[in-house]
Amino acid sequence: MKKITSTNKLDCIYFDYHSTTPVDQRVAEMLLHYMTTEFGNASSIDHIYGDMAKEAVAQASVNVANLVGASSKEVIFTSGATESINLVIQSNVSNNNSTKIRPRIAVLPVEHKAVLDTCNMIAKKNLADIINLQIDSKGRLNLDFLNKICDSGISLICIMAANNEIGNIYPIQEIGQIARKYNIPFLCDASQAVGKIPINFEEWGITYLALSAHKLYGPKGSGALVVRKGHQLNPILFGGGHQKGLRSGTLNVPGIVGLGEACRLRILEMDEDEKAIANLRDKLQNLLLDKVPGLVINGDVNNRLSGNLHISIPDVSNSAIIARVRQKLAISTGAACSSGVQAPSHVLQAMDLPTDIIDGALRIGIGKFTKLEEIEQAAEILSLAVQQTRQVMYC
Numbered sequence: 001m002k003k004i005t006s007t008n009k010l011d012c013i014y015f016d017y018h019s020t021t022p023v024d025q026r027v028a029e030m031l032l033h034y035m036t037t038e039f040g041n042a043s044s045i046d047h048i049y050g051d052m053a054k055e056a057v058a059q060a061s062v063n064v065a066n067l068v069g070a071s072s073k074e075v076i077f078t079s080g081a082t083e084s085i086n087l088v089i090q091s092n093v094s095n096n097n098s099t100k101i102r103p104r105i106a107v108l109p110v111e112h113k114a115v116l117d118t119c120n121m122i123a124k125k126n127l128a129d130i131i132n133l134q135i136d137s138k139g140r141l142n143l144d145f146l147n148k149i150c151d152s153g154i155s156l157i158c159i160m161a162a163n164n165e166i167g168n169i170y171p172i173q174e175i176g177q178i179a180r181k182y183n184i185p186f187l188c189d190a191s192q193a194v195g196k197i198p199i200n201f202e203e204w205g206i207t208y209l210a211l212s213a214h215k216l217y218g219p220k221g222s223g224a225l226v227v228r229k230g231h232q233l234n235p236i237l238f239g240g241g242h243q244k245g246l247r248s249g250t251l252n253v254p255g256i257v258g259l260g261e262a263c264r265l266r267i268l269e270m271d272e273d274e275k276a277i278a279n280l281r282d283k284l285q286n287l288l289l290d291k292v293p294g295l296v297i298n299g300d301v302n303n304r305l306s307g308n309l310h311i312s313i314p315d316v317s318n319s320a321i322i323a324r325v326r327q328k329l330a331i332s333t334g335a336a337c338s339s340g341v342q343a344p345s346h347v348l349q350a351m352d353l354p355t356d357i358i359d360g361a362l363r364i365g366i367g368k369f370t371k372l373e374e375i376e377q378a379a380e381i382l383s384l385a386v387q388q389t390r391q392v393m394y395c
């Protein structure tokens with residue numbers, strides 16, 4: 001097996017940081033320590049192995065809470081954002097069904113499938129009404145519509161902090177104010193935003209915040225749900241009653257410690273890293289605009305994640321470009337595809353973009369391990385691929 005110490009050791013430059021990030025070496029060392037040395041079960045109360053694991057988990061909850069401006073008592077560890085999101089939406093529906101009030105969930109149509117498919121499942125079972133929020137062609141939320149719909153009675157608002165395809169950052173503070181005004185719980189999927197932009201759970205009126213460690217240089221299969229004090233949730237996993245009965249199952253101590261350490265490092269390094277990442281993204285954007293005639297930038301360019309560059313080359317299909325560059329550049333057509341079938345992006349469709357923009361869309365994700373020379377190489381490789389594809393198409 002090849003040992004990867006930076007992201008381009010496979011001779012393929014990694015530009016898919018929205019999909020997942022490499023684990024920071026310092027985090028990986030902690031993971032190893034908690035797998036091999038302090039490997040105890042955090043629920044074992046009869047010996048020091050259990051005590052050490054419990055203490056490590058407590059420290060991780062402090063680190064997670066500190067990064068998102070919450071209290072450590074509000075942190076529940078899960079297997080990732082998908083589970084956190086499912087827990088909130090399914091619980092909201094069962095709570096409302098038990099009071100005989102039909103739940104109405106307001107959802108941003110560009111949410112991740114973890115939100116959309118959970119809502120679809122609930123709608124199919126006829127357990128709730130799902131109300132799509134309005135966006136424009138840049139993916140920006142219509143706040144007036146949100147206000148109006150909240151006035152008509154909503155049981156849960158689901159709006160992400162940042163989008164995983166176009167990188168848009170949503171106005172969480174303003175949404176939180178609306179949620180507070182109407183006393184509606186607000187689920188914010190912050191998987192793409194945590195560790196990249198400042199978040200203040202306590203002050204911003206978020207009720208539930210979902211996150212995944214592997215988006216911020218931590219391990220896969222580890223995440224958290226931050227739950228505002230006083231908000232009741234019904235568990236979806238039953239068993240040993242771990243984490244106040246909200247999420248049974250032996251705690252994944254290495255994963256939790258890894259998440260905590262990744263959060264601690266983000267607190268220290270986020271500002272500087274994100275500035276450097278934004279500079280690299282702007283450099284690549286300018287190089288591509290210069291070298292690739294007809295290239296379009298998608299999403300809200302004035303308010304997007306620093307590591308996001310989402311482009312379309314309308315006359316060239318994204319699959320043709322991917323086929324040409326896949327040995328050299330790890331870029332993506334959009335959301336990661338779990339079924340192996342590449343469907344057109346639901347995000348771009350919800351933005352009502354023309355078919356050629358959707359078919360020519362490419363997502364480039366830049367992260368803290370990206371280097372300037374990789375940006376320059378990417379611009380060369382991509383522009384050459386477009387040129388060669390166009391030669392074949394138009395000759």
Ligand SMILES: Cc1ncc(COP(=O)(O)O)c(C=O)c1O
Pocket residue numbers: 018019079080081082083112114160162163164189191192212214221223
């Ligand atoms: C915005 C967003 N939400 C949720 C998820 C799901 O995260 P996980 O697969 O770690 O549960 C992802 C991962 O791609 C994401 O980008």
